[in-house]
Amino acid sequence: MQATAIAQPNIALIKYWGKRDVARNLPAVGSISITLRDLYTRMQVEFDATLAADELTVNDAPDQRMLPRLSACLDRVAGERRSRARITSTCNFPIAAGLASSASSFAALTMAGAAAAGRDASADELASLAGQGSGSAARSLLGGFVELANTDDDIQVRNLLGPADWPLAVVVAITQAGPKPVGSTEAMEISRETSPFYKSWIDDQPQDLDAARTAILGRDFDRLGAIAEHNCLKMHSIMWASRPPVVYWNAATMRCLQTVRHLQGDGVPVFFTIDAGPQVKAVCLPEAADRVEAALRETPGVIDIMTSGLGTGARLEDES
Ligand code: DP6
Numbered sequence: 001m002q003a004t005a006i007a008q009p010n011i012a013l014i015k016y017w018g019k020r021d022v023a024r025n026l027p028a029v030g031s032i033s034i035t036l037r038d039l040y041t042r043m044q045v046e047f048d049a050t051l052a053a054d055e056l057t058v059n060d061a062p063d064q065r066m067l068p069r070l071s072a073c074l075d076r077v078a079g080e081r082r083s084r085a086r087i088t089s090t091c092n093f094p095i096a097a098g099l100a101s102s103a104s105s106f107a108a109l110t111m112a113g114a115a116a117a118g119r120d121a122s123a124d125e126l127a128s129l130a131g132q133g134s135g136s137a138a139r140s141l142l143g144g145f146v147e148l149a150n151t152d153d154d155i156q157v158r159n160l161l162g163p164a165d166w167p168l169a170v171v172v173a174i175t176q177a178g179p180k181p182v183g184s185t186e187a188m189e190i191s192r193e194t195s196p197f198y199k200s201w202i203d204d205q206p207q208d209l210d211a212a213r214t215a216i217l218g219r220d221f222d223r224l225g226a227i228a229e230h231n232c233l234k235m236h237s238i239m240w241a242s243r244p245p246v247v248y249w250n251a252a253t254m255r256c257l258q259t260v261r262h263l264q265g266d267g268v269p270v271f272f273t274i275d276a277g278p279q280v281k282a283v284c285l286p287e288a289a290d291r292v293e294a295a296l297r298e299t300p301g302v303i304d305i306m307t308s309g310l311g312t313g314a315r316l317e318d319e320s
Contacts, residue, residue, distance in 0.1 A: 001083070002046040003115035007107035007314035009093070010035045010139045010146065011170060011281050013228040013273060014212045015235045018192050018202065020150070025132045028192070029205040030149045032212050033139045034283070036170060037163065037311030041104035044088040045074070045112040051084035058089045066105065073109055073133040078117035085113075093306065102184075106133030107140035107314040115316055127157045143312035145216050147209070163310035166219050169289040171282040173296040174304040175252035184276035187239060187246045195242040201234060221285060225271030228283070232273045248277050252301025256280035259299045263292060 010033040018028035054071045056063050074085055110130040114121045131138035138157050139146045145160040191198055208231045215223035239246040260272045260282055270284040270292050284292045289307055297305050
């Protein structure tokens with residue numbers, strides 16, 4: 001009745017933004033991401049019939065914030081008549097700050113919850129369950145380069161390349177600590193309901209997915225960078241043009257983009273992407289990581305840097 005799973009966050013290169021079914025949390029578009037190696041969330045789930053309610057501790061402290069969503073995820077994984085659970089989460093990076101903590105959390109919780117409940121879920125079932133917890137979480141079930149595709153009434157994830165097939169590095173520049181003002185779930189709905197650019201975003205996403213998939217399979221760094229930056233800036237344009245506007249960037253976010261542009265001007269193989277938060281992720285070839293890290297560290301307003309290679313998908317740590 002107890003299991004532990006570990007999952008890494010993933011960074012989308014072609015973004016998921018918008019839902020086609022809010023109740024089932026189905027995305028409106030496909031997406032492509034890379035799974036990181038050095039950041040992790042570990043989730044232990046212990047079902048205990050003597051508990052009156054689910055309990056959550058995050059990094060050794062009781063924490064109620066994520067509990068309703070995590071409990072709902074366990075209801076889907078183990079059934080609503082399940083015993084209550086003790087959920088113990090450990091995470092080595094800032095939570096809810098635009099670093100995809102929900103992706104690694106729900107991937108690890110889904111896997112640990114299924115194992116603790118003795119449910120022998122298929123890979124497609126796990127993806128569907130993780131995705132209902134958080135859309136991006138389904139991608140963290142797999143490592144390396146991952147594509148999430150919409151099927152008729154669900155989602156599917158598949159590997160495009162493994163982490164060792166094209167070992168890119170990701171330098172994360174933290175420009176602001178603490179949780180973001182508007183969560184991505186809410187911001188996506190504001191975009192869908194009010195942004196004049198939302199429809200063209202949905203219509204054009206298949207083209208961006210094709211371009212990125214081709215670049216990844218051909219290991220064409222320049223092409224991947226061009227389409228990833230374009231797709232990221234389109235996603236933020238949708239938010240900027242919505243009502244109310246959703247602007248996650250701060251001055252340091254913009255300065256980091258300028259740093260990346262300068263590096264590119266010097267011939268350094270690097271491109272940027274930004275998720276629902278003010279942090280900048282600079283994706284580069286491994287030999288450029290030190291230089292990219294040094295340049296971002298010197299950029300005014302950057303408060304911390306985390307560098308990671310690409311990693312494997314979610315996995316069980318132990319079972320009992
Ligand atoms: C900008 O997966 O956090 O990071 O399904 O509502 O939980 P919910 O959203 P979430 O959104 C991720 C948005 C993004 C882009 C991406 O990861 O593809």
